[in-house]
Amino acid sequence: MKKLLTLILSTCLFVSVAHGAKKDTDEEIAERIKPIGSVHVAGAAAESAAAAGPRSGADIYNTACVACHASGVLGAPKKGDLVAWQTRIDEKTFDTVWQNAINGIGGMPPMGTCGNCSNDDIKAAIEFMME
Ligand code: HEC
The missing domain is CATH 1.10.760.10 (Cytochrome c-like domain)
Structure with a gap:
């Protein structure tokens, strides 16, 4: 029972860590593509502000x-x-x-x-x- 719980919890942990890592990558990409076009800049800036904001x-x-x-x-x-x-x-x-x-x-x-x-x-x- 305890082993099973540990397994479930570590799966949760892995999923949420993986999720966190993906978010960072998306933000990095948004950061990198910023200067490409002015329309895009506004969208990407707003998006990364929302993701990184409080x-x-x-x-x-x-x-x-x-x-x-x-x-x-x-x-x-x-x-x-x-x-x-x-x-x-x-x-x-x-x-x-x-x-x-x-x-x-x-x-x-x-x-x-x-x-x-x-x-x-x-x-x-x-x-x-x-x-
Ligand atoms: C995987 C399960 C799990 C998750 C997810 C989790 N906690 Fe806990 N948390 C515990 C357990 C179990 C305890 C009791 C630990 C103990 O006292 O031995 C605890 C205790 C605590 C304590 C008390 C620490 C102390 O010194 O008494 C705080 C504060 C806390 N958690 C905050 C959070 C916050 C904030 C989050 C989310 C960001 C979170 N926990 C997510 C399992 C979890």
């Missing part, structure tokens, strides 16, 4: 964290379970909990599998789960 905690949660934090897979504190979140923060401080999400802890993968998240994106996602 995302809300909700966006990040729904993309990267929901798989485990909605149902509490492997003991993940659930979204909206304020007691579970507050207990962790009381024990370790918010900054430590945040660092653990960045570096990974137990069944929690580094950056929660969000390959293109910044540290602040992770913070926003944590805050969203505590709402």
Whole structure:
């Protein structure tokens, strides 16, 4: 059972990492083709701004964290379970909990599998789960 879960989770991890990598490549391509034509420039610039721009905690949660934090897979504190979140923060401080999400802890993968998240994106996602 545990092996199966690990297999499923690592598949999820692989898919989301691969997805993240593809997005970067698309952005790189958009960046490279920018000077080709003025019509294209506007479109590509708008597109890459949208892709690289700030995302809300909700966006990040729904993309990267929901798989485990909605149902509490492997003991993940659930979204909206304020007691579970507050207990962790009381024990370790918010900054430590945040660092653990960045570096990974137990069944929690580094950056929660969000390959293109910044540290602040992770913070926003944590805050969203505590709402
Ligand atoms: C593969 C499943 C999985 C995914 C995806 C995942 N988490 Fe977790 N997360 C866990 C588990 C399991 C724990 C509990 C770890 C422990 O305490 O041993 C956890 C714990 C945490 C903690 C508490 C850390 C602490 O020190 O107590 C934070 C914060 C967190 N996750 C944030 C996130 C964020 C933000 C995302 C999305 C960007 C995310 N997680 C995605 C499984 C996941």
